[in-house]
Amino acid sequence: MNKFNILTVALKNLKRKTFRTGVLVFAIGLLVTLLIFATSFTISVSSSLKKASNRLGADLIIVPEGARGFAEEFLLESKNTSFYMPQEVIERVKRIEGIVTTTHQTYLSSISGLCCDIVPTRIVAFNQDTDFIISPWLEKSFGRKLEKGEAIAGFGTSENLGLGLLDIEATLFNNRFSIVGVLEKTGTGLDNALFMTEENLKSIIDSGNSPIKKGEISIIFAKVNPGSDPDYVGRVLEGNIVEVDVVARSNMGGKFLSILADINKIFLITILLSSVLTVFLVWAIFSAIANERSKEIGIMRALGAKETHIVKLFFLEVLVLGLLGSLVGVFSGTYLSALLAGSFTLVKNISASLGVAEQIAIAIMGLVVGCGICVAGAMLPINRIKKMEPLLAIKEE
Amino acid sequence: MSLLEIKKLTKSFTVGDTSTTAVDNISLIVEKGDFLSIVGHSGSGKTTFVSIIGGILKPTSGEVLIDNTDICSLNDDLLSEYRNIKIGFMFQFASLLPMLTAKENILLPGIFGSNSHRNGEDKAIEYLNIVGLHDKVNSYPSQLSGGQQRRVAIARALINNPDILLADEPTGDLDEETEKDIMDIFTKINTEKKVSIILITHNTDLAKMSKKMLRMSHGKLEEV
Numbered sequence: 111m112n113k114f115n116i117l118t119v120a121l122k123n124l125k126r127k128t129f130r131t132g133v134l135v136f137a138i139g140l141l142v143t144l145l146i147f148a149t150s151f152t153i154s155v156s157s158s159l160k161k162a163s164n165r166l167g168a169d170l171i172i173v174p175e176g177a178r179g180f181a182e183e184f185l186l187e188s189k190n191t192s193f194y195m196p197q198e199v200i201e202r203v204k205r206i207e208g209i210v211t212t213t214h215q216t217y218l219s220s221i222s223g224l225c226c227d228i229v230p231t232r233i234v235a236f237n238q239d240t241d242f243i244i245s246p247w248l249e250k251s252f253g254r255k256l257e258k259g260e261a262i263a264g265f266g267t268s269e270n271l272g273l274g275l276l277d278i279e280a281t282l283f284n285n286r287f288s289i290v291g292v293l294e295k296t297g298t299g300l301d302n303a304l305f306m307t308e309e310n311l312k313s314i315i316d317s318g319n320s321p322i323k324k325g326e327i328s329i330i331f332a333k334v335n336p337g338s339d340p341d342y343v344g345r346v347l348e349g350n351i352v353e354v355d356v357v358a359r360s361n362m363g364g365k366f367l368s369i370l371a372d373i374n375k376i377f378l379i380t381i382l383l384s385s386v387l388t389v390f391l392v393w394a395i396f397s398a399i400a401n402e403r404s405k406e407i408g409i410m411r412a413l414g415a416k417e418t419h420i421v422k423l424f425f426l427e428v429l430v431l432g433l434l435g436s437l438v439g440v441f442s443g444t445y446l447s448a449l450l451a452g453s454f455t456l457v458k459n460i461s462a463s464l465g466v467a468e469q470i471a472i473a474i475m476g477l478v479v480g481c482g483i484c485v486a487g488a489m490l491p492i493n494r495i496k497k498m499e500p501l502l503a504i505k506e507e
Numbered sequence: 508m509s510l511l512e513i514k515k516l517t518k519s520f521t522v523g524d525t526s527t528t529a530v531d532n533i534s535l536i537v538e539k540g541d542f543l544s545i546v547g548h549s550g551s552g553k554t555t556f557v558s559i560i561g562g563i564l565k566p567t568s569g570e571v572l573i574d575n576t577d578i579c580s581l582n583d584d585l586l587s588e589y590r591n592i593k594i595g596f597m598f599q600f601a602s603l604l605p606m607l608t609a610k611e612n613i614l615l616p617g618i619f620g621s622n623s624h625r626n627g628e629d630k631a632i633e634y635l636n637i638v639g640l641h642d643k644v645n646s647y648p649s650q651l652s653g654g655q656q657r658r659v660a661i662a663r664a665l666i667n668n669p670d671i672l673l674a675d676e677p678t679g680d681l682d683e684e685t686e687k688d689i690m691d692i693f694t695k696i697n698t699e700k701k702v703s704i705i706l707i708t709h710n711t712d713l714a715k716m717s718k719k720m721l722r723m724s725h726g727k728l729e730e731v
């Protein structure tokens with residue numbers, strides 16, 4: 111078999127100037143690193159937000175007027191916010207066309223320090239009969255319903271409380287609770303709460319130490335008819351019940367989505383500028399290469415090389431460079447993303463991460479862009495060199 | 508039928524206002540097995556003339572007929588094939604590619620041809636034998652002397668079995684003894700392989716070793 115072919119020549123050409131080859135590989139590597147990092151960041155944050163909102167299972171979040179911000183960031187934050195509305199709102203919500211089911215929760219803040227012997231935590235009282243928010247997790251992690259006097263800790267809370275040992279007792283608002291389990295991680299604000307059923311509220315209120323009055327709730331989650339548009343139902347709801355704010359699923363994490371959009375713009379500008387710079391670098395280097403080698407190209411043409419052979423030779427060089435650079439970039443970009451993930455509040459808050467398929471797709475995109483940039487930069491010089499008349503190319507020095 | 512028929516070939520260069528006629532209305536017939544040498548002063552048009560025959564320069568007017576086809580009318584791909592298959596080139600200067608070994612340089616024309624034309628390594632080594640360099644198969648041009656480089660270039664020019672070898676002052680910068688060696692190789696391939704040769708040289712002694720000597724002056728070609 112004859113192993114000698116145009117690729118051999120291309121590789122030997124690249125080896126002639128290892129430093130120059132190295133510079134190009136490095137430059138492309140940097141660009142692809144940036145690209146991989148930016149895309150990984152953006153996609154992991156936005157897809158994790160989406161996943162969290164899907165997992166939540168609610169199409170609409172209904173809160174007292176003024177608490178919209180809390181509802182928007184429900185998926186991400188765990189502010190110890192106390193806001194309340196009368197229970198009768200539930201009935202009015204149910205009457206709105208398009209609403210199928212609702213469930214509600216009441217939040218108690220344990221900030222006072224007086225009330226409880228645990229660190230500040232949001233305490234969530236939920237209605238076990240209607241609930242579709244906590245129950246799936248409860249089912250999975252605990253396997254049975256909560257009884258009166260029992261509480262279960264969110265994943266994050268358990269860390270705060272130093273729980274590992276279950277069945278600990280805690281005093282909340284003068285009532286003793288046994289903490290009977292820890293929920294699996296949900297990747298939402300729920301992770302930082304302690305859950306109990308609504309039945310316990312009565313004794314807390316009776317103890318006289320609570321921030322709420324009888325018949326008050328904090329938040330209503332609603333599912334809408336599959337045929338209805340949640341945004342539309344939400345607007346109708348807000349128009350009909352003046353004392354509530356409504357956030358539809360698509361707007362959950364709204365503040366973060368807008369921050370993310372800004373970050374994306376910055377990434378985009380940086381990537382565009384770096385791409386232009388890299389294209390320019392490849393162009394400059396390949397122009398120099400084309401000049402240096404014009405005599406060689408002329409000799410090859412005289413020996414019978416067609417224009418396509420010359421183009422192929424240069425393209426192979428360019429592709430090998432692009433591929434090497436992109437590979438370097440894919441690895442360092444992926445590594446950098448993993449390394450820095452923990453230092454971004456945004457990523458940590460929603461425990462953003464990428465699936466294998468997404469990572470592969472991003473890597474392939476990195477390879478394509480890296481090679482594409484190389485080809486784009488080398489296009490003009492290659493086009494010029496292939497058009498030269500052989501004798502003139504030979505004479506040029 | 509003749510191997511090559513050159514009809515009223517003219518090439519003028521125009522630089523600014525001045526026009527130089529480097530090749531002036533030359534007609535010439537080359538038969539299979541011919542060994543022509545062309546002598547002439549520097550600037551008389553020798554390189555221009557063989558470059559047109561070799562298809563690396565377009566004439567201003569006239570025809571170069573091979574197999575009844577005017578090469579000047581071929582498109583770039585066909586012209587490249589013509590150079591690849593019919594012509595073997597040797598240049599006035601060292602023309603080996605520095606990043607390739609002697610063997611790879613010789614294999615180079617093969618990778619530009621159609622697949623059936625691709626040459627195997629043993630053929631490269633056979634040609635290195637012909638030029639007496641069997642021990643330099645994997646040497647790079649920088650590791651070879653000027654004369655050895657020229658010999659590799661001969662092997663490269665011959666590997667695709669061309670009809671015509673065009674050699675433009677191939678021994679210009681070599682010592683007399685090496686010049687003589689190379690002339691011997693030319694004579695050998697001319698008689699053994701029936702390759703027609705057009706040799707350009709300023710050395711009349713060398714030219715006399717060919718079968719026919721021509722003189723070029725001011726773009727005109729005359730027999731001597």
Ligand SMILES: Nc1ncnc2c1ncn2[C@@H]1O[C@H](COP(=O)(O)OP(=O)(O)O)[C@@H](O)[C@H]1O
Pocket residue numbers: 520521522527528529547548549550551552553554555556
């Ligand atoms: N590309 C060119 N542009 C302008 N003039 C040229 C070019 N190539 C050759 N010439 C002119 O054509 C004449 C013949 O040149 P050349 O064929 O190289 O001569 P020789 O090989 O006999 O020394 C010279 O006068 C030279 O200046």
Ligand SMILES: [Mg+2]
Pocket residue numbers: 553554555599675
């Ligand atoms: Mg000359």
